Amino acid sequence: MQLANPFLKVAGLSDRQIKKIEAVGKNIQLIADLSYSDIVMYCPSEAGIVAVAAVKPNTSISVRPDNIVGQVFEHPPEAITKAFTGGVRVEERYGEFNGAALTIYAIPIRDSGRVIAVITSERRSPEDWRPSEMEQMYVASADDLIEMIEAGVDVGITFPSSKEAGDGLLRVDFNGIITYATPNAVMIYRRLGVDALVGKSIYEIGLDETPILSALEDRKAVRREVTEKNMTVIKRAIPLIEKDHVKGIIAIVRDVTDVRAREQQLKIKEATIREIHHRVKNNLQTIASLLRLQSRRMETPEARQALLESVGRISSIAVVHEILSQSGSGTLDFKEIAGNITGMIQSSLVHPDKKITIMTRGAGGQIPSPMATALALVLTELVQNAVEHAFEGRDSGKIIILLERRGKTLTMAVNDDGIGLPEGFDIGKNSNLGLQIVHTLVTDELGGTWDMQSENGTKVTIKVSVEQVSQDV
Known part of the structure; x- marks a missing residue:
């Protein structure tokens, strides 16, 4: 994902505001992968609304095959206009793709009371999609990240945050209890000698979980490569912050032993x-x-x-x-x-x-x-x-x-x-x-x-x- 910096200058944003938009940009690939949706970031310009960043999901088919970064829209979708003018999240039906209805979610990014950008999530409408339990958890995790962006919370994601095939995902609550684990996560931890992850505390499973512990304590995203029990695993932990409190962790694990x-x-x-x-x-x-x-x-x-x-x-x-x-x-x-x-x-x-x-x-x-x-x-x-x-x-x-x-x-x-x-x-x-x-x-x-x-x-x-x-x- 690359930001169209020349267009950010046209939008009349300050250096601090540009840095804030760039910080949000580091999150959107993961949001796209978890929400099975295309994510686009828009900024205002003299000529209209310009698309300054766009990513496609690695986990599903893109509903927006064209590359719109740099395009200026004099008349953008109504949801985007409402998010800019009203400063609130907007959800609307938005066309069709392969016979399925699409929904656009427009989320404002604010700074000092001003909406400096809007990110949109375009995905299949709920009535045309019956997600599995795992897909529901992914979408819920994406919504948690979107809510933090909407609230102006930056947890400092400085590492590649995409979710690739083979990655496992854990949800951990504020007490360190694993509340959900995807099949890939279960398989990775089983190779490490841990069965039945859900309901267990990360303090008790006997593995190096310092990334999750650091994210809980420092309230910052952490990425570390851990080698133990003849395996090498990359662990990325992102704290979920709500009303200035850590409510849990999204942890993404990847087995890179063979690599x-x-x-x-x-x-x-x-x-x-x-x-x-x-x-x-x-x-x-x-x-x-x-x-x-x-x-x-x-x-x-x-x-x-x-x-x-x-x-x-x-x-x-x-x-x-x-x-x-x-x-x-x-x-x-x-x-x-x-x-x-x-x-x-x-x-x-x-x-x-x-x-x-x-x-x-x-x-x-x-x-x-x-x-x-x-x-x-x-x-x-x-x-x-x-x-x-x-x-x-x-x-x-x-x-x-x-x-x-x-x-x-x-x-x-x-x-x-x-x-x-x-x-x-x-x-x-x-x-x-x-x-x-x-x-x-x-x-x-x-x-x-x-x-x-x-x-x-x-x-x-x-x-x-x-x-x-x-x-x-």
Whole structure:
């Protein structure tokens, strides 16, 4: 439920009055669920009566399928007009839905003698509906909450107050005696070892009922998650206040044992996956170290360079696994990966006597991990290629990586201010192993495009669709 705050401003309400309306708004979903009705909140505006909030019941079919939040009514239903002008609750017949008569209940919300809003409950008329005992209890509970709103009582509901399927409901009187329990509530407490709830005191059932006790004593709504007897139950307790006295409690209980168990299993799986990534990263770094040692034994520069390039490729994959081991997420920020790769190349491939600067600019956003691995290899090849060939005969230079994300398209450009491509260079004929790897990864694995341009250096531009890769992988 969202309040249409711009319309509240139009209504000329003070900040205090807006806060009061927002506080009421936190109750209306529960009222809708308990009363099997659509709840709409209206405020006055210069153009008419505006609907500032609306909720549909989770427990029955909505009689108002359209979304009316923000709509202005010059001639609203008569019950709403009467509630605004008379400041009293109004009940009237109001059309039909699926052949059944509807009744609208309009309840004024007052502040300092002024009606600042009206909430309406639209439900099937009593003569067309024969509610069960449980449904009668739900409706009675909703009416109790409505009466508190009408009386201006705020019990501080700051938690989600909807009633979902599977929730159990208890009615507890001011002495702590359970006067009613729905079948779901009975089933939840039976799993906790308590039978025959009705007539028992919450002080005697031997369970943690601090939410209900706190609501009785502090006269404020309470939500707590309680774990006992191998079960986890969310307990929400709302005090019912009448003439400044607590007359009872509405308690909603939800068994979330299975939910928490699944969450714990996911945490264990996530920790396991992170540990696997950590070990893979360590193994890759070990392989890279062995190749680096082997390169120092090579007598020919070509063999040494080939091994160092392999070290770079393996290290770039290790970078991805290192970040995955830290985040545990299936998606990664590619700018972070690019920064780690450029730092690795700067320290391992750039000769200490050369002043070659490698920078990363822009943002690539979050990308799926399989795509991150492929792009990391592509970036490594392009930067290594620039370090090796772009600055021949020079002691300094710049390599700038530009990342841009527009919608589903990720663009990565690697620019250098080096000597540029040789005259007559043809990607298809003159590509070295590194560029062949780039071509295979970009076009075949990532389904993207790439091109090379030579102007004031060399610029390689890669474009891939993030959504396409995330779906195909």
